[in-house]
Amino acid sequence: xxxxxxxxxxxxxxxxxxxxxxxxxxxxxxxxxxxxxxxxxxxxxxxxxxxxxxxxxxxxxxxxxxxxxxxxxxxxxxxxxxxxxxxxxxxxxxxxxxxxxxxxxxxxxxxxxxxxxxxxxxxxxxxxxxxxxxxxxxxxxxxxxxxxxxxxxxxxxxxxxxxxxxxxxxxxxxxxxxxxxxxxxxxxxxxxxxxxxxxxxxxxxxxxxxxxxxxxxxxxxxxxxxxxxxxxxxxxxxxxxx
Amino acid sequence: xxxxxxxxxxxxxxxxxxxxxxxxxxxxxxxxxxxxxxxxxxxxxxxxxxxxxxxxxxxxxxxxxxxxxxxxxxxxxxxxxxxxxxxxxxxxxxxxxxxxxxxxxxxxxxxxxxxxxxxxxxxxxxxxxxxxxxxxxxxxxxxxxxxxxxxxxxxxxxxxxxxxxxxxxxxxxxxxxxxxxxxxxxxxxxxxxxxxxxxxxxxxxxxxxxxxxxxxxxxxxxxxxxxxxxxxxxxxxxxxxx
Amino acid sequence: xxxxxxxxxxxxxxxxxxxxxxxxxxxxxxxxxxxxxxxxxxxxxxxxxxxxxxxxxxxxxxxxxxxxxxxxxxxxxxxxxxxxxxxxxxxxxxxxxxxxxxxxxxxxxxxxxxxxxxxxxxxxxxxxxxxxxxxxxxxxxxxxxxxxxxxxxxxxxxxxxxxxxxxxxxxxxxxxxxxxxxxxxxxxxxxxxxxxxxxxxxxxxxxxxxxxxxxxxxxxxxxxxxxxxxxxxxxxxxxxxx
Amino acid sequence: xxxxxxxxxxxxxxxxxxxxxxxxxxxxxxxxxxxxxxxxxxxxxxxxxxxxxxxxxxxxxxxxxxxxxxxxxxxxxxxxxxxxxxxxxxxxxxxxxxxxxxxxxxxxxxxxxxxxxxxxxxxxxxxxxxxxxxxxxxxxxxxxxxxxxxxxxxxxxxxxxxxxxxxxxxxxxxxxxxxxxxxxxxxxxxxxxxxxxxxxxxxxxxxxxxxxxxxxxxxxxxxxxxxxxxxxxxxxxxxxxx
Numbered sequence: 021x022x023x024x025x026x027x028x029x030x031x032x033x034x035x036x037x038x039x040x041x042x043x044x045x046x047x048x049x050x051x052x053x054x055x056x057x058x059x060x061x062x063x064x065x066x067x068x069x070x071x072x073x074x075x076x077x078x079x080x081x082x083x084x085x086x087x088x089x090x091x092x093x094x095x096x097x098x099x100x101x102x103x104x105x106x107x108x109x110x111x112x113x114x115x116x117x118x119x120x121x122x123x124x125x126x127x128x129x130x131x132x133x134x135x136x137x138x139x140x141x142x143x144x145x146x147x148x149x150x151x152x153x154x155x156x157x158x159x160x161x162x163x164x165x166x167x168x169x170x171x172x173x174x175x176x177x178x179x180x181x182x183x184x185x186x187x188x189x190x191x192x193x194x195x196x197x198x199x200x201x202x203x204x205x206x207x208x209x210x211x212x213x214x215x216x217x218x219x220x221x222x223x224x225x226x227x228x229x230x231x232x233x234x235x236x237x238x239x240x241x242x243x244x245x246x247x248x249x250x251x252x253x254x255x256x257x258x259x260x261x262x
Numbered sequence: 263x264x265x266x267x268x269x270x271x272x273x274x275x276x277x278x279x280x281x282x283x284x285x286x287x288x289x290x291x292x293x294x295x296x297x298x299x300x301x302x303x304x305x306x307x308x309x310x311x312x313x314x315x316x317x318x319x320x321x322x323x324x325x326x327x328x329x330x331x332x333x334x335x336x337x338x339x340x341x342x343x344x345x346x347x348x349x350x351x352x353x354x355x356x357x358x359x360x361x362x363x364x365x366x367x368x369x370x371x372x373x374x375x376x377x378x379x380x381x382x383x384x385x386x387x388x389x390x391x392x393x394x395x396x397x398x399x400x401x402x403x404x405x406x407x408x409x410x411x412x413x414x415x416x417x418x419x420x421x422x423x424x425x426x427x428x429x430x431x432x433x434x435x436x437x438x439x440x441x442x443x444x445x446x447x448x449x450x451x452x453x454x455x456x457x458x459x460x461x462x463x464x465x466x467x468x469x470x471x472x473x474x475x476x477x478x479x480x481x482x483x484x485x486x487x488x489x490x491x492x493x494x495x496x497x498x499x500x501x502x503x504x
Numbered sequence: 505x506x507x508x509x510x511x512x513x514x515x516x517x518x519x520x521x522x523x524x525x526x527x528x529x530x531x532x533x534x535x536x537x538x539x540x541x542x543x544x545x546x547x548x549x550x551x552x553x554x555x556x557x558x559x560x561x562x563x564x565x566x567x568x569x570x571x572x573x574x575x576x577x578x579x580x581x582x583x584x585x586x587x588x589x590x591x592x593x594x595x596x597x598x599x600x601x602x603x604x605x606x607x608x609x610x611x612x613x614x615x616x617x618x619x620x621x622x623x624x625x626x627x628x629x630x631x632x633x634x635x636x637x638x639x640x641x642x643x644x645x646x647x648x649x650x651x652x653x654x655x656x657x658x659x660x661x662x663x664x665x666x667x668x669x670x671x672x673x674x675x676x677x678x679x680x681x682x683x684x685x686x687x688x689x690x691x692x693x694x695x696x697x698x699x700x701x702x703x704x705x706x707x708x709x710x711x712x713x714x715x716x717x718x719x720x721x722x723x724x725x726x727x728x729x730x731x732x733x734x735x736x737x738x739x740x741x742x743x744x745x746x
Numbered sequence: 747x748x749x750x751x752x753x754x755x756x757x758x759x760x761x762x763x764x765x766x767x768x769x770x771x772x773x774x775x776x777x778x779x780x781x782x783x784x785x786x787x788x789x790x791x792x793x794x795x796x797x798x799x800x801x802x803x804x805x806x807x808x809x810x811x812x813x814x815x816x817x818x819x820x821x822x823x824x825x826x827x828x829x830x831x832x833x834x835x836x837x838x839x840x841x842x843x844x845x846x847x848x849x850x851x852x853x854x855x856x857x858x859x860x861x862x863x864x865x866x867x868x869x870x871x872x873x874x875x876x877x878x879x880x881x882x883x884x885x886x887x888x889x890x891x892x893x894x895x896x897x898x899x900x901x902x903x904x905x906x907x908x909x910x911x912x913x914x915x916x917x918x919x920x921x922x923x924x925x926x927x928x929x930x931x932x933x934x935x936x937x938x939x940x941x942x943x944x945x946x947x948x949x950x951x952x953x954x955x956x957x958x959x960x961x962x963x964x965x966x967x968x969x970x971x972x973x974x975x976x977x978x979x980x981x982x983x984x985x986x987x988x
């Protein structure tokens with residue numbers, strides 16, 4: 021797959037993911053009659069289902085990261101070449117903001133609006149650490165051991181994490197930045213975003229370190245080294261997407 | 263499979279799909295005590311689950327389109343012969359109206375009733391564009407890369423799209439026309455139907471153009487040409503459904 | 505598998521299915537604060553999930569029918585020997601009543617209590633016809649074409665049918681008789697049961713006739729004949745449960 | 747896999763499971779506006795989804811027991827060596843308490859707090875017997891006959907059991923002990939815990955006895971004997987986790 025197709029796919033997938041998160045948040049909020057749990061149930065159901073559909077649809081083209089932390093982790097483990105990382109990140113960021121605008125257009129909201137939704141404090145940051153740690157745990161292990169199950173495992177994980185973390189599990193810096201520009205159910209105040217992203221990066225780093233030990237044996241360590249230096253990356257990537 | 267079996271299957275599957283959409287809408291509306299979010303959650307759960315069951319059940323016979331946009335897209339890409347298209351569309355249209363009547367009979371409603379449900383405006387039409395674009399994206403990519411996952415990917419997508427689009431994602435002209443004749447939760451005013459169908463056709467066309475580029479490489483382009491002119495269509499279709 | 509293991513399995517599986525239907529009905533009803541849609545959502549989620557688990561668990565032993573209409577249909581198509589049918593039906597009936605008692609014990613209700621839940625009228629009977637027709641359609645086609653998907657297809661179908669039929673889709677004579685003895689959310693007045701069972705039998709018969717035409721070609725017709733007369737049944741059954 | 751990796755995995759998986767149970771209980775309770783059914787729906791959805799993700803993620807390393815009853819049952823059937831059992835139980839217990847603390851930190855609750863949640867009486871204990879019997883039935887049969895379906899079967903079973911048992915199906919002694927230390931939605935009074943654990947152990951024992959008869963034929967009995975005495979355990983375990 022050439023890079024143009026892969027970055028288009030990352031942008032498109034991230035846009036549809038954001039459209040789902042924002043759009044279903046607005047719909048849930050409008051219809052739930054003030055019961056936040058019902059609105060969040062709708063938001064959760066839509067996001068989990070969208071992840072199943074979007075990862076199944078796009079993983080064979082770009083790997084379906086839709087998330088800078090995932091892209092960085094894949095580069096660290098050698099499944100993505102470092103020289104492709106900037107294009108992936110740019111595609112995810114652009115797609116995320118486009119997705120917010122698409123959701124707002126569908127629901128007759130202003131194209132962008134700065135969120136007033138307070139998500140402050142260390143408990144929220146710790147929630148993002150846990151959420152992203154768990155997400156990377158699922159991705160590292162399933163990519164290696166159960167590649168066909170990745171779409172279902174990731175979607176199931178996020179479905180759970182919407183409820184078991186206090187922050188509703190953003191777990192994604194591109195998503196976090198784009199959600200600053202939506203003054204709706206799923207938004208986040210810009211001032212709270214850096215703390216979220218810090219928690220996400222630390223959680224991703226912790227998972228990367230732990231799962232290198234949990235998953236890689238000596239024989240494989242050699243292979244990972246080879247992947248980083250040449251064609252190995254293609255092969256691993258091909259195995260991952262089956 | 264001969265054409266009689268395939269069109270019977272398209273009519274039956276579309277009828278059961280419409281019975282689900284209309285029937286679960288009525289049930290949700292009657293029981294939810296005025297909370298529209300709860301009614302729509304029930305409607306969503308039933309529709310998503312029905313799509314899993316119906317596509318698994320019928321795709322090996324007819325391809326389980328249940329949707330004129332899907333049938334047209336499959337003909338465009340060569341997986342369905344153009345000479346079978348009119349019979350498919352007729353079967354889907356007939357099935358859709360039968361399904362509405364079956365739902366009404368089960369819930370002791372008049373056989374048909376013209377809907378008063380207003381779904382007007384450009385945001386609604388744009389929602390249908392997005393909804394159908396996404397549906398075709400899922401179908402094009404999964405049919406080619408993950409054929410066994412199609413039932414789950416389509417059902418998951420529609421589950422999400424009920425909530426992330428402002429129109430609750432009709433994404434299907436046969437469904438749209440039949441829902442004009444149900445003055446219940448899931449209905450649509452006849453005057454609003456043409457805008458929905460226009461959005462759906464444009465969304466389907468946009469996805470067809472984009473995914474031809476995203477998915478087809480040069481070697482395959484030649485194959486697609488062959489499929490359109492002869493027996494190739496059977497082979498591709500066979501691969502698609504198992 | 506000898507018959508003792510298979511009938512024990514049918515009794516156990518049907519008991520757990522009934523415990524789920526009755527138990528989750530009581531739990532939903534007690535907690536939902538009068539919102540019947542929320543209670544039915546809980547009842548639906550539990551029943552659909554239980555069917556996934558129970559069919560995956562028990563199909564390799566007995567075929568996981570848990571339903572006299574399914575047993576009769578399998579005998580008609582030759583996948584079950586007619587001489588095993590009485591033992592299957594008896595096991596399902598016994599299991600169903602045991603399951604009701606188990607649920608009542610768990611929720612501190614009387615072991616059995618005659619239901620006062622009115623489910624009368626031709627629309628209810630027609631709903632059972634549609635519900636059982638659809639269930640058999642799913643089973644016939646998926647058993648033959650997608651055997652590994654049967655647990656998910658059946659569970660998804662029933663999840664949908666709880667909402668798209670006006671009767672909440674009993675679709676099972678053993679379940680119907682046992683639910684007469686539970687004066688709780690999921691019960692049915694004894695006087696309404698015969699109409700339900702009639703609808704179920706007619707729906708099952710209609711599906712059997714239609715899918716014989718939709719699914720069986722000439723070459724296979726000969727095989728079905730052989731299965732009925734000898735060892736063929738074992739082979740087909742083995743293929744089905746994989 | 748060496749034992750350090752496997753016990754780390756058991757601790758980590760059990761911690762994430764408890765964080766999900768407690769965390770989603772708090773979130774559901776806070777947002778549901780007093781409707782306990784809605785809070786329990788959220789708790790159920792999160793727990794079921796987490797089980798799919800966690801078992802897919804960790805079963806290839808440790809078998810993903812997360813539950814002393816499962817560990818004991820696997821040792822009884824020869825799939826785990828008895829000498830590994832103490833380390834597994836210790837890891838599960840430690841992980842469970844860590845998970846409770848993590849959830850409390852995310853939701854700004856005290857690290858531990860003794861639960862006041864009354865769950866007393868024989869109906870509750872019988873519920874735990876049924877819940878654990880069913881869980882082991884699912885695990886025994888699917889591990890042997892459908893190993894790839896285990897994550898989905900277990901998650902679906904627990905999703906159902908949250909609603910069809912009166913105790914919301916703890917079905918796990920480590921989970922039971924840790925939930926004593928959370929005075930939140932999912933907690934249990936310490937005085938009620940022994941009855942729960944007794945019910946769980948009896949349910950597990952009953953399932954172990956019944957499924958030895960239901961699942962093992964004469965030829966296999968010999969193999970099980972061999973597994974207990976030597977390297978066979980590795981082989982069976984390898985087959986289980988695919």
